[in-house]
Amino acid sequence: MEIKAELTATVWKVVVEQGAIVAEGDELVILESxxxxxxxxxxxxxxxxxxxxxxxxxxxxxxxxxxxEPA
Known part of the structure; x- marks a missing residue:
């Protein structure tokens, strides 16, 4: 499933890396606008x-x- 940005912004911080196992609601990146x-x-x-x-x-x-990729 693709996770899309909801606004135009700059990526301030990448919180998780490729291969990470995440739960619904976990932060992936933090944008700054x-x-x-x-x-x-x-x-x-x-x-x-x-x-x-x-x-x-x-x-x-x-x-x-x-x-x-869904669990």
Whole structure:
């Protein structure tokens, strides 16, 4: 399942790496927009098979941040 950004922002911090096992609600990355930190969370439990962003990347609304294989 693709996890997408809900807004245009800069990736401030990548919290998990590819291969990590995550639960629904776990933070994947933290975005920064207008001096606010906005977490992007896993919408399902599973294994992170792809991390498509890195720190300081500029992303747009709808960009895929990560891909999770359901548990």
């Amino acid at each position: 207008m001096k606010m930190e906005i977490p992007v969370v896993a919408t399902i439990a599973g294994t992170v098979t792809e991390m498509r962003v890195g720190e300081e990347d500029r992303i747009n609304e709808g960009d895929v941040v990560a891909v999770i």
